[in-house]
Amino acid sequence: MANSKYAYVRNYELSDSLLPGCFLVCRLDGHSFHKFSEEHGFAKPNDKRALELMDRAAMDVMTEYKDIVLAFGESDEFSFLLRRSTDLYNRRQAKILTALTSYFTSCYVFHWSKYFPDTPMRYPPSFDGRIVLYPDERSVRDYFAWRQVDTHINNLYNTVFWALVQQGGKTTAEAHATLSGTASAAKHEMLFQQFNINYNDISARYKRGSVLVQVKKARTMVEVLHCDIIRDEFWKARSYVLAG
Amino acid sequence: MANSKYAYVRNYELSDSLLPGCFLVCRLDGHSFHKFSEEHGFAKPNDKRALELMDRAAMDVMTEYKDIVLAFGESDEFSFLLRRSTDLYNRRQAKILTALTSYFTSCYVFHWSKYFPDTPMRYPPSFDGRIVLYPDERSVRDYFAWRQVDTHINNLYNTVFWALVQQGGKTTAEAHATLSGTASAAKHEMLFQQFNINYNDISARYKRGSVLVQVKKARTMVEVLHCDIIRDEFWKARSYVLAG
Amino acid sequence: MANSKYAYVRNYELSDSLLPGCFLVCRLDGHSFHKFSEEHGFAKPNDKRALELMDRAAMDVMTEYKDIVLAFGESDEFSFLLRRSTDLYNRRQAKILTALTSYFTSCYVFHWSKYFPDTPMRYPPSFDGRIVLYPDERSVRDYFAWRQVDTHINNLYNTVFWALVQQGGKTTAEAHATLSGTASAAKHEMLFQQFNINYNDISARYKRGSVLVQVKKARTMVEVLHCDIIRDEFWKARSYVLAG
Amino acid sequence: MANSKYAYVRNYELSDSLLPGCFLVCRLDGHSFHKFSEEHGFAKPNDKRALELMDRAAMDVMTEYKDIVLAFGESDEFSFLLRRSTDLYNRRQAKILTALTSYFTSCYVFHWSKYFPDTPMRYPPSFDGRIVLYPDERSVRDYFAWRQVDTHINNLYNTVFWALVQQGGKTTAEAHATLSGTASAAKHEMLFQQFNINYNDISARYKRGSVLVQVKKARTMVEVLHCDIIRDEFWKARSYVLAG
Numbered sequence: 001m002a003n004s005k006y007a008y009v010r011n012y013e014l015s016d017s018l019l020p021g022c023f024l025v026c027r028l029d030g031h032s033f034h035k036f037s038e039e040h041g042f043a044k045p046n047d048k049r050a051l052e053l054m055d056r057a058a059m060d061v062m063t064e065y066k067d068i069v070l071a072f073g074e075s076d077e078f079s080f081l082l083r084r085s086t087d088l089y090n091r092r093q094a095k096i097l098t099a100l101t102s103y104f105t106s107c108y109v110f111h112w113s114k115y116f117p118d119t120p121m122r123y124p125p126s127f128d129g130r131i132v133l134y135p136d137e138r139s140v141r142d143y144f145a146w147r148q149v150d151t152h153i154n155n156l157y158n159t160v161f162w163a164l165v166q167q168g169g170k171t172t173a174e175a176h177a178t179l180s181g182t183a184s185a186a187k188h189e190m191l192f193q194q195f196n197i198n199y200n201d202i203s204a205r206y207k208r209g210s211v212l213v214q215v216k217k218a219r220t221m222v223e224v225l226h227c228d229i230i231r232d233e234f235w236k237a238r239s240y241v242l243a244g
Numbered sequence: 245m246a247n248s249k250y251a252y253v254r255n256y257e258l259s260d261s262l263l264p265g266c267f268l269v270c271r272l273d274g275h276s277f278h279k280f281s282e283e284h285g286f287a288k289p290n291d292k293r294a295l296e297l298m299d300r301a302a303m304d305v306m307t308e309y310k311d312i313v314l315a316f317g318e319s320d321e322f323s324f325l326l327r328r329s330t331d332l333y334n335r336r337q338a339k340i341l342t343a344l345t346s347y348f349t350s351c352y353v354f355h356w357s358k359y360f361p362d363t364p365m366r367y368p369p370s371f372d373g374r375i376v377l378y379p380d381e382r383s384v385r386d387y388f389a390w391r392q393v394d395t396h397i398n399n400l401y402n403t404v405f406w407a408l409v410q411q412g413g414k415t416t417a418e419a420h421a422t423l424s425g426t427a428s429a430a431k432h433e434m435l436f437q438q439f440n441i442n443y444n445d446i447s448a449r450y451k452r453g454s455v456l457v458q459v460k461k462a463r464t465m466v467e468v469l470h471c472d473i474i475r476d477e478f479w480k481a482r483s484y485v486l487a488g
Numbered sequence: 489m490a491n492s493k494y495a496y497v498r499n500y501e502l503s504d505s506l507l508p509g510c511f512l513v514c515r516l517d518g519h520s521f522h523k524f525s526e527e528h529g530f531a532k533p534n535d536k537r538a539l540e541l542m543d544r545a546a547m548d549v550m551t552e553y554k555d556i557v558l559a560f561g562e563s564d565e566f567s568f569l570l571r572r573s574t575d576l577y578n579r580r581q582a583k584i585l586t587a588l589t590s591y592f593t594s595c596y597v598f599h600w601s602k603y604f605p606d607t608p609m610r611y612p613p614s615f616d617g618r619i620v621l622y623p624d625e626r627s628v629r630d631y632f633a634w635r636q637v638d639t640h641i642n643n644l645y646n647t648v649f650w651a652l653v654q655q656g657g658k659t660t661a662e663a664h665a666t667l668s669g670t671a672s673a674a675k676h677e678m679l680f681q682q683f684n685i686n687y688n689d690i691s692a693r694y695k696r697g698s699v700l701v702q703v704k705k706a707r708t709m710v711e712v713l714h715c716d717i718i719r720d721e722f723w724k725a726r727s728y729v730l731a732g
Numbered sequence: 733m734a735n736s737k738y739a740y741v742r743n744y745e746l747s748d749s750l751l752p753g754c755f756l757v758c759r760l761d762g763h764s765f766h767k768f769s770e771e772h773g774f775a776k777p778n779d780k781r782a783l784e785l786m787d788r789a790a791m792d793v794m795t796e797y798k799d800i801v802l803a804f805g806e807s808d809e810f811s812f813l814l815r816r817s818t819d820l821y822n823r824r825q826a827k828i829l830t831a832l833t834s835y836f837t838s839c840y841v842f843h844w845s846k847y848f849p850d851t852p853m854r855y856p857p858s859f860d861g862r863i864v865l866y867p868d869e870r871s872v873r874d875y876f877a878w879r880q881v882d883t884h885i886n887n888l889y890n891t892v893f894w895a896l897v898q899q900g901g902k903t904t905a906e907a908h909a910t911l912s913g914t915a916s917a918a919k920h921e922m923l924f925q926q927f928n929i930n931y932n933d934i935s936a937r938y939k940r941g942s943v944l945v946q947v948k949k950a951r952t953m954v955e956v957l958h959c960d961i962i963r964d965e966f967w968k969a970r971s972y973v974l975a976g
Contacts, residue, residue: 004397006390009383012376015503019751021867031343060368094341098373099275101342102349106368109353124304124350129342132256135753135867139253146250153248259747263507265623379509379623492885494878497871500864519831548856585826586833586861587763593834594856597841612792612838617830620744627741634738641736 016093022133023084023140023242024091026100030076031126037076040119044166045158046206053115054078055210055224057107061100062212062222069241072144072229074151074209076127078104081140084242093131101129137242145230151209153184156199159206160187163195213238260337266377267328267384267486268335270344274320275370281320284363288410289402290450297359298322299454299468301351305344306456306466313485316388316473318395318453320371322348325384328486337375345373381486389474395453397428400443403450404431407439457482504581510621511572511628511730512579514588518564519614525564527610532654533646534694541603542566543698543712545595549588550700550710557729560632560717562639562697564615566592569628572730581619589617625730633718639697641672644687647694648675651683701726748825754865755816755872755974756823758832762808763858769808772851776898777890778938785847786810787942787956789839793832794944794954801973804876804961806883806941808859810836813872816974825863833861869974877962883941885916888931891938892919895927945970 018024030036042050051073058078062068067086072079080100082088089095105127112121134140157179164175179187191197199207204226211225211234227234235241262268274280286294295317302322306312311330316323324344326332333339349371356365378384401423408419423431435441443451448470455469455478471478479485506512518524530538539561546566550556555574560567568588570576577583593615600609622628645667652663667675679685687695692714699713699722715722723729750756762768774782783805790810794800799818804811812832814820821827837859844853866872889911896907911919923929931939936958943957943966959966967973 004390004393006386006393009376009378009387009390011508012378012383012387013374014505014507017502019502019754019865019867020499021871022751022754028342031346094374095372097338097342098272098345099370101346102275102372103368103370105346105349106353106370109350110365110368121354124347124354126343126347126350128339128346130257130338132253133751134253134256135751139256139753142250143253143256146248146253149248149250255752258749258751261746263510263621263623263746264743265627266507266510377507379507383509492878492881494874494881497864497866497875497878500866500871500875501862516830519834582829582862583860586760586829587858589830590763590833590837590860591856591858593837594841594858597838598853598856609842612835612842614831614835614838616827616834618745618826620741622741622744627744630738631741631744634736634741637736637738 018091018093018096018131019133020091021084022135024082024086024096025079025132025134025140025143026082026097026129027079027132028077028101028104028127028129031128033076033125036123036125039122040116045155045162048205049115050076051205051210053108053111055212056111056115057104058210058212059222059224060107060111061104062214064103065100066214066220069214070144071212072147072209073212074147075154077147079144079147081144081241097129097131101127140242141229141235148209148229152207155202155206156184156187159197159199159202160191163191163197167195213241216240262335262337262340262375263377264335265328266379268326268330268340268375269323269378269384269387270326270341270373270375271323272321272345272348272371272373275372277320277369280369283366284360289399289406292449293359294320295449295454297352297355299456300355300359301348302454302456303466303468304351304355305348306458308347309344310458310464313458314388315456316391316453317456318391319398321391323388323391325388325485341373341375345371384486385473385479392453392473396451399446399450400428400431403441403443403446404435407435407441411439457485460484506579506581506584506619507621508579509572510623512570512574512584512619513567513622513628513631514570514585514617514619515567516565516589516592516615516617519616521564521613524613528604528607533643533650536693537603538564539693539698541596541599543700544599544603545592546698546700547710547712548595548599549592550702552591553588554702554708557702558632559700560635560697561700562635563642565635567632567635569632569729585617585619589615628730629717629723636697636717640695643690643694644672644675647685647687647690648679651679651685655683701729704728750823750825750828750863751865752823753816754867756814756818756828757811757864757866757872757875758814758829758861759811759864760809760833760836760859760861763860765808765857768857771854772848777887777894780937781847782808783937783942785840785843787944788843788847789836790942790944791954791956792839792843793836794946796835797832798946798952801946802876803944804879804941805944806879807886809879811876811879813876813973829861829863833859872974873961873967880941880961884939887934887938888916888919891929891931891934892923895923895929899927945973948972 037047037050054073054076058071058073058080061080062071065088067082067088068080069083070081082096089099105125109121109124134143161175161179164170164178165172170178182190188199191199208226208228211227211229213223213225215221215223281291281294298317298320302315302317302324305324306315309332311326311332312324313327314325326340333343349369353365353368378387405419405423408414408422409416412419414422426434432443435443452470452472455471455473457467457469459465459467473479525535525538542561542564546559546561546568549568550559553576555570555576556568557571558569570584577587593613597609597612622631649663649667652658652666653660658666670678676687679687696714696716699715699717701711701713703709703711717723769779769782786805786808790803790805790812793812794803797820799814799820800812801815802813814828821831837857841853841856866875893907893911896902896910897904902910914922920931923931940958940960943959943961945955945957947953947955
């Protein structure tokens with residue numbers, strides 16, 4: 001940038017370095033995606049194309065940014081875990097946050113037509129993001145458990161809700177009222193009794209969300225899973241994820 | 245978001261509210277646009293299509309976010325001024341920063357084919373951003389003067405540089421060497437003597453960048469100008485820009 | 489500090505520079521001074537010795553730190569205004585905050601015996617502090633108006649309250665109950681009717697708190713006033729206070 | 733605080749909560765103690781009274797703030813470790829930082845005459861402070877190792893330096909020149925050969941600084957040690973220090 005008598009304004013740019021030694025979690029959320037999904041005719045309760053497009057954008061982000069060791073996605077959100085010791089952009093918060101958010105958004109729009117060949121994008125979608133620091137493995141794992149439990153709960157609810165509406169002929173207000181206060185077991189039962197749906201048969205993608213991991217093969221590459229990340233098994237088999 | 249025993253991880257999300265009473269400037273920069281512009285055959289020293297696409301994305305951002313009262317763009321960067329008293333997203337820094345960066349990126353990719361009908365986008369571009377606070381009108385005006393002076397200096401340099409290369413048959417290394425240490429007047433002279441170009445005749449768009457202002461007409465709309473924003477005249481005619 | 493293989497821990501010390509171009513207000517508050525004042529027999533509703541000791545500590549702070557252009561004290565709190573353009577300790581927040589808080593505390597303990605010659609200090613008192621940025625003159629003036637209005641309100645309340653207890657023979661619970669919900673005028677009236685006290689005759693020190701200003705005489709020195717700082721007059725006569 | 737139309741200025745007070753799950757280290761440093769120690773005739777290279785006064789102030793701080801599990805002092809500085817899970821003042825940075833700094837300062841002045849019965853305090857000393865977060869045990873231990881190695885290095889240097897000046901009749905400039913670039917072994921040798929001082933016989937207080945630990949006995953109390961905190965032994969015997 002050229003020097004001039006105005007260059008003093010750069011003094012107002014303050015440092016925003018993130019604490020070393022902590023894991024970084026960057027979570028992106030679709031902005032007004034309720035409206036966006038309606039305008040583009042997303043299937044309910046889950047639109048496979050839309051979820052795969054999210055996965056694709058996330059995979060591109062992880063391919064570009066190798067310090068992202070893990071990502072988890074559900075619905076219109078994605079969480080990226082950067083390794084504890086990352087020195088990406090000297091750990092400058094705004095730089096990391098915007099680079100990831102912008103690239104994810106760009107990939108989402110760029111790949112749209114591959115996943116929605118018959119649905120032109122009507123207007124540009126956007127995502128907002130934040131970075132949260134987690135100082136230890138326990139809190140990182142609990143963060144991802146928190147997101148996956150959220151996926152479980154929301155998907156069960158949405159699955160029954162849309163069955164009631166689409167197959168049961170209820171209005172959305174009636175469906176909400178029917179489900180209000182029901183426990184998990186009751187929802188499973190309702191699905192099975194009324195709609196002959198065994199919740200366990202539903203795709204892991206919908207029940208568990210998408211887990212993306214950097215895989216150290218001949219060369220590093222990203223693996224997409226729809227597995228449990230709440231229990232120890234996943235983490236024990238991939239101790240390198242939280243290792244450095 | 246669903247509650248669970250893991251929800252305590254939200255306690256790690258700290259407040260990032262921006263100081264009230266200050267102007268917010270959000271500046272976006274193209275990420276690795278040197279490479280991106282080469283891969284997509286941008287004209288040198290200035291590509292009108294690319295600049296108009298930047299303006300278009302910025303205009304969409306201002307149409308969506310009415311608290312942006314002014315924007316200034318040059319090359320692959322754009323600066324947005326949010327009014328002092330804005331309460332957008334409760335002045336949460338990450339939220340404002342990512343919402344603007346993401347939407348700008350999205351619009352850039354979304355509108356690409358209108359501005360580059362014959363050049364398919366080869367890969368998704370991205371932008372990084374930052375927010376800087378300016379507490380008074382003087383420093384805000386100096387911020388924008390800083391960017392416009394930068395435009396002046398860079399454009400003059402690039403205009404001569406590419407004339408030397410494209411018309412003068414020099415290598416880029418030779419062109420750099422020729423220009424090294426030359427004053428502004430010498431560059432004007434070189435342009436006129438060697439290439440018969442009167443720098444003053446060059447489009448204001450290239451010399452002054454793009455100035456976008458919210459115009460209060462029957463309804464608020466965005467105006468695109470390529471005028472001087474260093475001297476008082478622009479600001480006096482639009483005192484509402486810095487007013488609230 | 490000596491270098492060693494452990495010196496990397498300094499990387500965890502993050503920058504905490506304060507935004508340029510803003511006024512800094514550093515407010516100190518006595519820590520558990522309710523107990524401290526009881527243990528040391530402070531007079532009620534106001535102890536002149538204790539207030540003068542606060543003023544003395546504040547004056548020493550202003551003599552040491554010339555960038556403090558104004559201070560306001562009441563009860564066990566003091567607010568210091570540092571000029572907008574101060575570059576004290578490169579505007580590092582923790583450094584400024586602790587230097588002022590520590591020195592104020594030190595002066596308070598150091599001078600104690602001069603103001604309380606017959607009351608040995610029984611245990612060490614402490615103060616906590618914070619720095620708040622104000623970007624313009626309006627908000628700075630309103631900050632000090634806020635503190636002085638607080639002084640007015642508290643002093644009127646306390647004056648009637650302790651008259652009821654000390655002269656009126658009420659318990660503190662009864663005095664609180666008597667005053668609950670009464671307007672300012674009613675309190676004035678109560679003072680005059682029941683205790684023959686004209687509130688206007690009460691010392692300005694108690695009604696208005698202490699205003700300390702750097703005075704530019706032959707050499708800079710601190711002036712202590714007990715004047716109105718809510719209206720324009722004070723500020724107009726001392727335009728240099730907010731000047732930069 | 734009383735409500736008024738000015739109370740909006742509180743909106744400028746931004747949250748400064750410290751990240752959960754990290755250890756807090758608060759380090760205090762004497763402000764201009766070179767001058768203070770000369771004005772009060774501190775013995776060189778070490779003044780036992782001054783060091784014991786520092787220990788006393790630190791012990792008082794730890795007695796008041798039980799969440800401080802460990803402290804380390806040398807010369808005119810003290811570092812306090814607050815346990816990882818502390819919720820002191822809701823982890824508000826300025827509050828914790830100033831409360832500790834102020835109370836330490838207050839205790840230092842308050843107890844002065846007990847440690848310097850023949851030396852009246854000539855002017856009030858002060859300390860500045862900062863808080864640094866450490867996310868894991870390794871970095872916390874390395875922080876304290878960093879300080880203790882610093883003590884070792886400084887004390888060896890100062891011991892030889894002042895022997896050269898006080899017993900060897902050198903000027904301070906000559907003593908500096910003599911020591912410039914010498915290794916540790918050479919300094920030990922110089923001490924022994926020229927001044928018959930075996931460095932190993934020097935008090936642990938001077939070589940190792942002061943280690944204060946909360947001891948869980950019948951009731952919690954503070955223990956003062958002058959032991960090695962670089963190797964594992966100290967930490968293994970007191971695993972509760974970093975435990976929660």
